[in-house]
Amino acid sequence: MVWETSHGEPFLKTCMSKFKCIKMLDLSYSNFDTLPNSISNLKHLRLFNLSWNERIKKLPNSICKLFHLQRLSLFKCEGFENLPKEFGNLISLRNLCITTKQKALTGIGCLESLRILRIYECENLEFLLQGTQSLTTLRSLAIGGCRSLETLAPSMKQLPSLEHLMIFDCERLNLLDGNGEDHVPGLGNLRVLMLGKLPKLEALPVCSLTSLNRLVIRECPQLIERCKTTIGEDWHKISHVSKIYIDGFKTPEN
Template sequence: MHDLMHDLATSVAKSECTFIKSKSQIVDGSVRHFSIIDSDFNRQKASGVLDNRSKTVRSLIFLKEYEYIGVSFIDTCISKFKHLRLLYLNNTLFEVLPKSIGTLIHLRYLDLSGNCLLKKLPESICKLQKLETFRLFSCSGLKKLPRNIGRMISLRHMEITTKERYLRENGIGCLRSLKILTLSGCENLLRLFEGMQGLTSLQRLHLEFCSLTSLPYSIKYLKRLEKVMIDNCSELDLKMEFQGEDKDNLCLGVRKFIINNLPSLVDLPQLILQGSANTLQCIMMKNCPKLKELPEWLQNLTSLQTLEILNCQSLSCLPEGMQRLTVLRQLKIQGCPALSESCRRDEWKIAHVREVHLDQ
């Protein structure tokens, strides 16, 4: 059955998808999804290959990586293919995204990632109210996000690289449908917007190579947040203790918490971790040299199944009450010689753990 389904899928794909290798190429009228690999394709007006497909083209993918394309080519494509659902310009170089992008009202997926020449986005892009995926990953020259980005109400997945120092309060925080948010390579970004409570659907938050010094306390309102990944944020300190009635009333749903290469980290975020005590299943910590001790409240994370601690050399012992973590099934400690020795000495703390991997 598997081979039969594979053959069927291949057959269907051949009839609807094609690679454009030449401007004179003859294409069957049933094709709706085009991948362009002809390096000369963008130097003139769109060829006859596509001219007669203006109402049927649904996907346009430019596959020549790091190829410079002129704004006239993009503008021509936009003007001809009003029914596009997907526009893929990943690792393609251009300086200006034309204002006409706002006319692609059916667009669901827009990938502009890897363009170091792009410095500004037109405000008209905020008219794409059906857009679900917007990738601006590694657009290292982008000075700022559009002012009205909060109007892109259907966005579910967004990846951003920007030179901004601060994100607007009424911008990304208004995207109530957003499920996945990645901020990467934002080297000037000092803080996130405080009003995170507007991200009512957010499930995954990924921060990497940013200059953030802290996270906003409004993260406690993200009741659907399941996964937090923080990587290579050299200035970030995650000390976030309970405030007021948080201890009794806070109920988050984070399941996986992963941090790596945080040289300024001294404390783990109580607000996020103990606030998710009933759901948190996995904690992974790597390369946090200033983390000297694990908090006593770690014993309250009674749903924890996996705990990995790698290259956190300043840690010397596990906290009291580890035996309360009755569902802990895997404990991995590497690059932490003092901590590993302590675990051997106080073996009773982790005797209930099924899989234990310690430094040799």
């Protein structure tokens, strides 16, 4: 059952008290400043959508008692300030989409069941994740519109299950740090890599891309130069990839 509302906090309190068995709750495009602590009453909740709520600033810590929650969306919550301290207690969370005013994401590294992570339009974000060693089940990571992001956390190397990585519109981001040390997630199982609008990206990461079968690069002028067929400095890293698209054009298959 999905609820959609713009009726305000009275509706929420009624929902929490009378519909304790609902599994899906859609509060997208609403105007809540906060959620009631009684959100913890929805113990069977699996999907919670708060997308496009521009006023909400935080979630009550009681939301961390929703141990069956599998999917949470905070997309385009442009006023959202930070995740609850005990956010890592959401042991069943598999899919998270977030927009936040934070400079660094905290609390996500303990989500041991997380498979899909989307981080969009976080204008203040300078550092991605901390303590991501527990994200061993993460399969898909997308980062977009984070224009203050300069580096990926070193600990992100330990993502052994990652299969799909998309990064776009991060104008300050270079996948290599100032010392030339690889800061990209462990890419041994990566199958799809999509990169777009990364003007400071100079080269592909120095790591194994042996499982990669699809590479898409758009509006990354320095990287495109290095990935030219046969003659590019990074061509040896991707020559085995069956499908390569550069600015919309497919390179000839080997």
